[in-house]
Amino acid sequence: MNRIPFGVRRLDTTIDGGAPAGSLVMLSGEAGAGARAFMYTATMMNALSRADPEEFDLYYGDVVEGASVPPEIHFISFTAEESRLRREIEHVLNDEIVEAASEGVTFHDLSPEYFRLSPVPRDWYSAKTATISDLGQGTDRSSVTEALGDVLTEHATDNLVVIDSLTDLISAAGDELAWSDIPTLLKGMSRAAYEWGGLVLVLLNHETLSDEEHGQLIDACDGTFMFEWESGGSARARTLVVRQFRGVLSRIEAEDIVQFETEIGDAGFDISDVRKIR
Numbered sequence: 001m002n003r004i005p006f007g008v009r010r011l012d013t014t015i016d017g018g019a020p021a022g023s024l025v026m027l028s029g030e031a032g033a034g035a036r037a038f039m040y041t042a043t044m045m046n047a048l049s050r051a052d053p054e055e056f057d058l059y060y061g062d063v064v065e066g067a068s069v070p071p072e073i074h075f076i077s078f079t080a081e082e083s084r085l086r087r088e089i090e091h092v093l094n095d096e097i098v099e100a101a102s103e104g105v106t107f108h109d110l111s112p113e114y115f116r117l118s119p120v121p122r123d124w125y126s127a128k129t130a131t132i133s134d135l136g137q138g139t140d141r142s143s144v145t146e147a148l149g150d151v152l153t154e155h156a157t158d159n160l161v162v163i164d165s166l167t168d169l170i171s172a173a174g175d176e177l178a179w180s181d182i183p184t185l186l187k188g189m190s191r192a193a194y195e196w197g198g199l200v201l202v203l204l205n206h207e208t209l210s211d212e213e214h215g216q217l218i219d220a221c222d223g224t225f226m227f228e229w230e231s232g233g234s235a236r237a238r239t240l241v242v243r244q245f246r247g248v249l250s251r252i253e254a255e256d257i258v259q260f261e262t263e264i265g266d267a268g269f270d271i272s273d274v275r276k277i278r
Contacts, residue, residue: 003067004160004199007045008038009060010271011240011260017067019223020247021158022194024186026166026217028204029227034238034262034269038227039203040089041268043162044097047073047104055100059267070198072159073105076151078114078144078168082107085164094266106155113147114172143176144169145185152189156196165203166217179213186220193222222246227262238262240271 003017012018019025029035049056049069063069077085085107090098112126152161170182177185186202193200202221206214218224223245230239240260242249261273 003064004070005046005049005063005067006038007042007060008269008271009267012064012067014255014257014271014274015248015251017064019199019245021197021199023222023246024190024193024200024202025223025225025245026186026202026204026221027225027227028206028214028218028243030207030229031205033227033229034240034264035203035205035225035227036088037092037264038225038240038269039162039164039201040092041270042160042201043073043075043105044089044093044101044268046070046160047101048097051104052100055096059094059097070158070160072155074108074151074155074159074161075105075164076108076110076148076161077164078110080164081109081111092264093268097267108151110144110147110151113144114168116144144172145177145181152192152196152200156193156198156200158196159198161198161200163200163202165205167203167205167208170208183216183220186217190220190222218243223248238264 002021003019004021004023005012005018027035027039045056045060046069048059049063050071075085080088086098086102115122148163155161166182166186169177169185170179189200189202204217206226209217224243225245226241226243228239228241230237238261240262241258242252256276257274259275260271261275263270263272
């Protein structure tokens, strides 16, 4: 089965190269626990592989046999413009990586659709969007889900698409969406992702949800990575647990791995240690 790298070398090596092609993966985390850093790393390292192969080899190395980097990288944001996202990414990855990889990422700013029915003044979000998204300029799409669907339908086939974030969509529930629409949307996205054959990553801050709501979203996705803080004595550590993932979890269980300890380095999100069943 062809796999798509997450761009985190030690993780990709452990799981035979990355995510199975055709997967929808939720990055579910506590605030600051690493989910956003993982998202930025996956975006930029995959883009770097084609934008600057030498830099990619320096920071990542060889892609595992059986895995292949997607031809295009698309980053969808409901609330932030490209310049702001780049500033945030520069806090996670080395400036050389960001500068080289950015040309390989297409950013899609859906804030006009997202804020359309909100009390936010139009000139707060519309003035700077003309050069951000290459899709839908001058159109009258009626909803943020239609705008999201347009981007995915046009760009998701064989590619990496990163969605920032599901939390934003959930916060819009009640205006344009009901809560029940969110798991249904993910189930439909998972079904379509299988046909697209690429990889879709969606970010979530699960602290905003009840356990039942979070469980419904986990069930709707092909895979879920949990990013959490763990306290020990006077220190706190970021950890990663693969909650469920077809074609991936079995590999981790076979190695008796229960948890990954993580860190943020020059190449972004990384695995610093692997905890196994003793």
